[in-house]
Amino acid sequence: MLRSAEVMHLVARRAAEFGVEVDGRTRFRMKAAVARKDDIVRGIHRSIHSALEGRSERIDFLRGEARFLNDHEVDTGDQRLSFENAIVATGARRAVPPIPGLDSIDTLDNRSALLLDEVPESLVVIGGGYVGIEFAQMYARFGSRVTLLGRNEQLAPSEDTELADLLADYLREDGIDVRTGASVTAVRADGTSKVVSAQIADESHDFQAKAVLLAAGRVGNTDRLELASAGVTTGKKGFIEVDEQLRTSQPHIWAIGDVKGGWMFTHVATYDGPIAALNAVKHHGKSTDYRIVPRTVFSDPTLASVGLTEAEARDQGIDVTVGSVPVNGARAKAIGERRGKLKAVVDSTNGEILGFHILAPHGDDLVHEAVAAMQSGGTIDRISKSIHVHPTLSEMVKAAARAAK
Amino acid sequence: MQTYDYDLLVIGAGQGGLPAAHMGANLGARVALIESAKVGGT
Numbered sequence: 139m140l141r142s143a144e145v146m147h148l149v150a151r152r153a154a155e156f157g158v159e160v161d162g163r164t165r166f167r168m169k170a171a172v173a174r175k176d177d178i179v180r181g182i183h184r185s186i187h188s189a190l191e192g193r194s195e196r197i198d199f200l201r202g203e204a205r206f207l208n209d210h211e212v213d214t215g216d217q218r219l220s221f222e223n224a225i226v227a228t229g230a231r232r233a234v235p236p237i238p239g240l241d242s243i244d245t246l247d248n249r250s251a252l253l254l255d256e257v258p259e260s261l262v263v264i265g266g267g268y269v270g271i272e273f274a275q276m277y278a279r280f281g282s283r284v285t286l287l288g289r290n291e292q293l294a295p296s297e298d299t300e301l302a303d304l305l306a307d308y309l310r311e312d313g314i315d316v317r318t319g320a321s322v323t324a325v326r327a328d329g330t331s332k333v334v335s336a337q338i339a340d341e342s343h344d345f346q347a348k349a350v351l352l353a354a355g356r357v358g359n360t361d362r363l364e365l366a367s368a369g370v371t372t373g374k375k376g377f378i379e380v381d382e383q384l385r386t387s388q389p390h391i392w393a394i395g396d397v398k399g400g401w402m403f404t405h406v407a408t409y410d411g412p413i414a415a416l417n418a419v420k421h422h423g424k425s426t427d428y429r430i431v432p433r434t435v436f437s438d439p440t441l442a443s444v445g446l447t448e449a450e451a452r453d454q455g456i457d458v459t460v461g462s463v464p465v466n467g468a469r470a471k472a473i474g475e476r477r478g479k480l481k482a483v484v485d486s487t488n489g490e491i492l493g494f495h496i497l498a499p500h501g502d503d504l505v506h507e508a509v510a511a512m513q514s515g516g517t518i519d520r521i522s523k524s525i526h527v528h529p530t531l532s533e534m535v536k537a538a539a540r541a542a543k
Numbered sequence: 544m545q546t547y548d549y550d551l552l553v554i555g556a557g558q559g560g561l562p563a564a565h566m567g568a569n570l571g572a573r574v575a576l577i578e579s580a581k582v583g584g585t
Contacts, residue, residue: 186556190582196574197568200576202577203579204554210547212554214577220547221547221549222547222549223550223551225551225553225567227556227559228554229555229559395560396559411566412563415566
């Protein structure tokens with residue numbers, strides 16, 4: 139769907155820059171874009187099922203909702219199963235904050251917003267985190283008039299402030315009404331529209347739209363598991379607390395992925411899975427290491443990062459050198475993408491890479507050079523002294539590394 | 544010694560549960576993977 143938004147943006151807004159003339163009106167067909175996405179997802183499901191069928195001698199794939207009866211048994215709806223060890227991997231869903239009126243209107247979430255038949259004429263997105271940013275830009279490119287309401291002064295508040303603020307500027311350039319420091323106080327229906335009221339700098343503002351997307355945080359999918367029967371405790375927002383080996387408060391029950399809170403990324407769940415299995419089956423005692431988890435906002439330009447921000451490093455009392463370069467160079471010019479900035483955060487005393495922050499086209503791919511270099515305490519020389527192909531966007535990663543010397 | 548139906552029960556066949564179940568099977572465990580909605584997660 140993001141790809142559909144990108145194609146729409148290039149054709150509708152930028153084709154002429156590249157010498158492409160488009161006659162007539164450019165229309166976005168939501169149904170066709172959704173069908174394309176569904177087709178891709180179906181293919182993924184097919185390959186998952188065939189992989190499971192190939193393991194049927196060892197893995198029983200069961201349908202049902204598991205409910206713990208005690209610390210070694212679950213009820214699946216139609217049968218009772220006993221287990222020696224269990225791994226809870228039930229994920230998270232969007233939180234529904236206690237905003238007055240929220241139960242009186244229909245809101246979209248990250249799932250239902252990908253199932254629409256038509257593009258809403260206007261959309262208010264509540265939540266300035268990763269999901270809110272991605273959907274705001276996607277719908278703006280589909281043709282909606284979009285308002286993005288972020289609770290914090292900074293979008294994507296855990297990311298580098300300068301880059302997050304730059305991204306907010308770019309979203310505004312794209313026509314999105316970005317409001318930060320906006321605390322939503324009430325929502326209500328008004329005929330076929332919806333009205334979201336928010337407090338911004340001590341003033342109350344009303345935002346009217348045909349649709350509202352709620353992306354204000356997430357909660358763990360634990361409320362129907364009856365974890366207490368198994369002796370597993372949950373913390374705030376329904377997330378399960380685990381130790382560094384992914385063990386819950388019940389030592390033979392593990393929790394992985396979004397249901398344990400923290401960095402809720404697919405790649406974290408995929409990283410967790412085999413570790414928990416190894417610990418459960420072989421008592422391997424393997425620990426997770428989340429110091430080098432890459433993070434990405436799939437915006438345009440993409441905001442991708444790994445490790446500490448400059449502010450976090452300074453807060454830890456580390457003497458840091460920051461190398462910073464704007465998006466530039468032959469490739470960026472050639473593809474007509476000049477928005478963004480790259481920052482390398484380096485320990486001044488030994489050259490160790492502490493963090494890398496990229497707001498750039500294809501930042502989601504570019505960040506992996508830093509991820510690989512940061513393994514086992516890698517220094518900035520790994521990047522700054524490596525030969526990079528010309529002309530590529532990766533040259534910008536090297537330029538940021540050189541700037542941090 | 545107590546015996547169980549399964550060595551390892553994995554609840555949720557998303558992008559965490561799937562690799563956990565496969566790894567469990569690779570390690571020789573008898574695995575049950577249970578999902579109430581779609582495989583693959585969100």
